[in-house]
Amino acid sequence: MIFRRKGWLRKEFDEKFLHQLDQSKVDWQQQKMLLEKSFDPSPEVVCETKLAEAKYFFLLKEAKERNISITR
Numbered sequence: 001m002i003f004r005r006k007g008w009l010r011k012e013f014d015e016k017f018l019h020q021l022d023q024s025k026v027d028w029q030q031q032k033m034l035l036e037k038s039f040d041p042s043p044e045v046v047c048e049t050k051l052a053e054a055k056y057f058f059l060l061k062e063a064k065e066r067n068i069s070i071t072r
Helices: 002-037 045-068
Strands: none
Touching: 002 045
16 A cells, blocks of 8 residues: 555656646746847846756756656
C-alpha cells in the first residue's frame, strides 16, 4: 500500500514540476524577446532575463536528473 502511494505522489509532483518548467520557459522567452526588441535595455531588464534563463536551465537540469520525460 505504501509503495502505490509513493508512485502516485511522484507522478503528481512530476506533473507540477513539468508545469513549472513550461511556465519558466515561457517567462524566459518573453524576457528574451523584450530584451531583443528594446533599443537601450536597462540593467534591470538584462538582469531579469539572465535570472529567467538561469531558472529555466536549472529546472531543465533537475528534470534530467529526475529522469522526467515530456510526452506530448
